Amino acid sequence: TSAKLFGVCLRILNDREEAEDVLQDVYLTVWNRADRFDQEKASPITWLVSIARNRSIDRLRKRGGRVIADVEEAEALADGAPLASTLLEDEDDRRRLEGCIDQLDPRHAGALRTAFFEGVTYDALAQA
Structure with missing residues (x-):
């Protein structure tokens, strides 16, 4: 899963170092919010990819970049199967x-x- 999540972060941020930082933040978020995961709403990988995607977009906005069209492609990575x-x-x-x-x-x-x-x-x- 870490390779898939890193791929989502890297595709959105287009910066390896920043993607690694965001991935670490993703895992901290998962640890702190594990009790909020609802398996009836989504599969674990879908939940993880959503967090990675959202954290990456937040980081991109923070640095003043625009969210690029590839974000939609990153969503497709989480097919749930x-x-x-x-x-x-x-x-x-x-x-x-x-x-x-x-x-x-x-x-x-x-x-x-x-x-x-x-x-x-x-x-x-x-x-x-």
């Missing part, structure tokens, strides 16, 4: 992530699973 290779990679990533989480103490492992797989907010986790 993952490739078979992506599905396999995601499953492999999930297994590795589960293996890492299993190595944590039960309290921390439970908190991570609850936050990311059940959608519980960070505030609710902190109070639990």
Whole structure:
């Protein structure tokens, strides 16, 4: 996913360094707003690409540039249908992530699973 998101940022900004900065901001936004993701409204990749696109456009406007026509092309990158290779990679990533989480103490492992797989907010986790 990072390559796809970086491609969206780079296509809009046309500057590698700036695209890297925006991509980092995208992942921070995802981390801070994970509780707002609604899988009934969009797929995870569509949500991620929307954030990347919007952050890139915001950065472009901030530097005084105009939003170019290629922004519409960048939207087309998020077709919502993952490739078979992506599905396999995601499953492999999930297994590795589960293996890492299993190595944590039960309290921390439970908190991570609850936050990311059940959608519980960070505030609710902190109070639990």
